Amino acid sequence: MAAPKKGRQGTQGRPGRTLALILIAIVALTGGMFASGHSTPRLGIDLAGGTSITLQAKNEPGQKNAINPTNMNTAVDIMNRRVNGLGVTEAEVQTQGDSNIIVNIPKGTNSEQAREQVGTTAKLYFRPVLTTEVSGGDPAASPSPSASSSASTGSDKDTDKDKATDKATSSASPSATSSTQGRAVTDALKADPTPSGSGSASSSPSASPSASTDPATAKLQAEYTALDCTKKTVRAKAGDGAKASDPTVACGQNSQGQWQKYILGPAEVEGTDVDKASALFDTQGAAGWKVTMDFTSKGAKKFASITGKLAQNQSPQNQFAIVLDGEVVSDPYVSQALTGGSAEISGSFKQQEAEDLANMLSYGALPLTFTEASVDTVTAALGGEQLEAGLIAGAIGLALVIIYLVAYYRGLSLIAIASLLVSAVMTYVIMSLLGPAIGFALNLPAVCGAIVAIGITADSFIVFFERIRDEIREGRTLRPAVERGWPRARRTILVSDFVSFLAAAVLFVVTVGKVQGFAFTLGLTTLLDVVVVFFFTKPLMTIVARKKFFAEGHSWSGLDPKRLGVQPPLRRTRRVSAPVDTKEA
Numbered sequence: 001m002a003a004p005k006k007g008r009q010g011t012q013g014r015p016g017r018t019l020a021l022i023l024i025a026i027v028a029l030t031g032g033m034f035a036s037g038h039s040t041p042r043l044g045i046d047l048a049g050g051t052s053i054t055l056q057a058k059n060e061p062g063q064k065n066a067i068n069p070t071n072m073n074t075a076v077d078i079m080n081r082r083v084n085g086l087g088v089t090e091a092e093v094q095t096q097g098d099s100n101i102i103v104n105i106p107k108g109t110n111s112e113q114a115r116e117q118v119g120t121t122a123k124l125y126f127r128p129v130l131t132t133e134v135s136g137g138d139p140a141a142s143p144s145p146s147a148s149s150s151a152s153t154g155s156d157k158d159t160d161k162d163k164a165t166d167k168a169t170s171s172a173s174p175s176a177t178s179s180t181q182g183r184a185v186t187d188a189l190k191a192d193p194t195p196s197g198s199g200s201a202s203s204s205p206s207a208s209p210s211a212s213t214d215p216a217t218a219k220l221q222a223e224y225t226a227l228d229c230t231k232k233t234v235r236a237k238a239g240d241g242a243k244a245s246d247p248t249v250a251c252g253q254n255s256q257g258q259w260q261k262y263i264l265g266p267a268e269v270e271g272t273d274v275d276k277a278s279a280l281f282d283t284q285g286a287a288g289w290k291v292t293m294d295f296t297s298k299g300a301k302k303f304a305s306i307t308g309k310l311a312q313n314q315s316p317q318n319q320f321a322i323v324l325d326g327e328v329v330s331d332p333y334v335s336q337a338l339t340g341g342s343a344e345i346s347g348s349f350k351q352q353e354a355e356d357l358a359n360m361l362s363y364g365a366l367p368l369t370f371t372e373a374s375v376d377t378v379t380a381a382l383g384g385e386q387l388e389a390g391l392i393a394g395a396i397g398l399a400l401v402i403i404y405l406v407a408y409y410r411g412l413s414l415i416a417i418a419s420l421l422v423s424a425v426m427t428y429v430i431m432s433l434l435g436p437a438i439g440f441a442l443n444l445p446a447v448c449g450a451i452v453a454i455g456i457t458a459d460s461f462i463v464f465f466e467r468i469r470d471e472i473r474e475g476r477t478l479r480p481a482v483e484r485g486w487p488r489a490r491r492t493i494l495v496s497d498f499v500s501f502l503a504a505a506v507l508f509v510v511t512v513g514k515v516q517g518f519a520f521t522l523g524l525t526t527l528l529d530v531v532v533v534f535f536f537t538k539p540l541m542t543i544v545a546r547k548k549f550f551a552e553g554h555s556w557s558g559l560d561p562k563r564l565g566v567q568p569p570l571r572r573t574r575r576v577s578a579p580v581d582t583k584e585a
Contacts (some may be wrong), residue, residue: 007523015539022535026422029429041428042435044443045092045104047387049379053103054096055370065532066368074359075368076101078325090441100373124271124361125244126303128310129319129331135229135251146580193221217247220263224249229259239326244270251320252328262328264321268306271324273299277361279354282346289354290346293361300341308337324360384407390447397451401458409465411550416461419537423457424582425526431521442521445514447505449521455554456500456509457529461537464489465558467509473564478545478553493533501526 033039044442045052057075059066072095079093079101088485092104095417228234229251242248252260273295293304311334319333345357398420403539405413427450434440467489471481504523508516544550550557 014184014541016540018535019543022531026425026429029426029433033429033432036433036436038432041431042440043387043444044441044446044514046443047384047447049384050377051105052374052376054373055101055103056373057099057101057368057370059368071368072099075370077102077356077359078386086441092441101370123325124274125267125323125325126269126306127248127250127267127321128306129316129321130247130263130265132262132316132331133320134254135227135261138365140171149336155272196308220247220249224261224263227251227261229261232535235259235327248326250323250326250328252331254323262321262331264323264328266319267323267327269295269299269302271361273302274361275299277358279351279358281351283572288346289349289351290344291344291349291354291358291361292344292559294342297341298340303341303343304337304339308339310334311336322357322361330357331414379474386444387447390444390451394447394451394454397454401454405458405461408558410556410558411554412465413538415537416458416465419461419532420454420457422536423453423525423528423532426532427453427525430524430528440520441517443514445515445518446521449518450525453525453529454521456497456526457532458469458498460493460529460533463492464533464537464541467492469564471557472553472559472561473566475566477552478559482541482545487512490534494530497526497530 019443058069076093076095092102094102096102200321209305215539227238227249229238235251238251238261239248247263247265250264251261252262254260269272273296275296277291277293279289279291282288306320310320315333318335319331322332330345372502402413402417405416411418431440431442464485467485468478468481471485472478476484489575501523504519504526508519508523511519550559553560553562555563
């Protein structure tokens with residue numbers, strides 16, 4: 001009998017270290033799961049209940065190629081903002097195919113309100129700022145500027161050099177530590193100077209709402225006083241019902257992450273007046289990231305008119321707010337009329353901030369409308385029944401696999417069951433962690449994928465066990481049989497799992513919606529099968545091969561040579577020659 005090669009002896013010499021490695025990994029993942037506060041997988045809408053809305057994009061007349069990945073992704077971002085404004089923390093908004101958007105809203109949300117929010121076109125307005133302050137701050141406070149931004153020369157070639165290089169101190173609010181969210185637009189928009197919290201510095205009679213006894217103005221001032229933008233539910237309702245031609249209140253976040261509240265005048269420029277917007281990095285002026293805007297001919301006239309008026313006012317009445325769906329996304333200030341039909345918004349932008357603002361500005365002019373293709377409502381009770389049915393099916397399948405393993409492999413079934421438990425624990429923990437990490441939700445097809453994975457995982461054990469039995473049938477003892485059977489089993493397991501993973505990957509790419517949950521779970525469990533077989537099943541088998549119960553082929557070990565049909569080797573004996581009688585001559 002050939003002895004195992006020296007290199008293979010090294011793999012069986014320290015299986016305990018490999019087992020310790022995977023057990024440490026499991027403990028670390030489990031600890032991370034409990035530390036994150038998400039000890040259960042996030043359930044999809046079909047299991048937790050909720051509303052699923054399918055929206056179909058349509059081109060506006062004259063805009064044949066408006067439905068493209070860029071516009072669709074921007075629409076998804078805007079709808080995410082709208083759904084989050086409803087206080088929904090686990091909603092899903094994703095594209096489906098080339099022209100559909102799926103919005104899944106979990107239970108506990110007003111489905112009618114959600115349908116109204118996500119199904120309408122984004123509303124983008126440029127409104128003059130009448131007054132602003134940090135929500136909850138002291139409007140009478142005199143701020144100390146904490147940031148500054150230089151003016152951008154932009155496309156205005158006639159700008160005075162002293163003015164172009166002059167740095168204006170800035171603060172977006174009367175807080176002593178806050179800085180503005182305002183940016184520079186071309187060479188005339190800079191971070192706003194120290195504002196007056198009440199906005200009374202303007203010569204405009206409407207600059208200070210409290211100065212008027214008009215009931216509408218008094219109501220607006222009362223809304224502004226009571227407005228607390230630090231609360232999500234309050235922000236979502238700020239300015240509800242206000243028309244574009246009416247003054248309104250709004251909320252916005254400054255560059256320091258503080259929420260500000262505003263009183264805004266009637267809309268002077270609409271989002272449809274913006275022809276295009278893009279984020280660029282200023283390599284010449286070293287101004288960093290900036291956002292460029294080009295207006296339509298009609299929009300250019302409106303923008304020139306409003307900037308001319310704002311430039312004559314004092315802060316904050318020289319600011320205009322870019323308002324998307326009722327929320328202020330930027331509030332630059334103006335020092336001169338901008339008549340070129342284009343503008344640049346620059347300042348201390350990060351790349352993502354510049355791209356987000358450009359997308360928002362673009363969405364106001366996006367030639368897309370959406371119609372409801374379908375609305376499905378799943379009750380929590382129905383979702384619970386589906387989850388219960390899925391778990392029962394999984395339990396039945398697992399029980400059948402265990403019964404088969406015990407009946408056929410006897411003692412070896414303990415190794416298989418332990419490996420299944422390790423695989424199940426790792427799958428559960430990783431699914432729980434993927435919920436908050438990437439938004440993975442366990443839906444019914446995903447549960448089906450996990451059930452199918454039970455068979456895939458058990459198949460790997462069976463391949464390994466059968467290779468070991470083949471080696472024993474050839475007359476080898478258990479320890480050499482394990483080491484000689486493993487390379488052959490390993491190749492088969494890797495090929496089988498590769499095919500399964502490839503099928504899951506293709507299914508995930510070419511399908512959409514809930515079927516992707518099945519593909520994702522199938523691919524995840526296939527990868528975990530490789531990990532468990534290599535780092536748990538094989539080392540554990542190496543250890544038990546040293547135990548007398550298995551090594552001597554006990555009848556209940558599953559490795560009994562008699563049950564495997566091993567024939568005892570034939571012993572060759574020397575033939576005894578018969579005595580030969582000597583003949584006498």
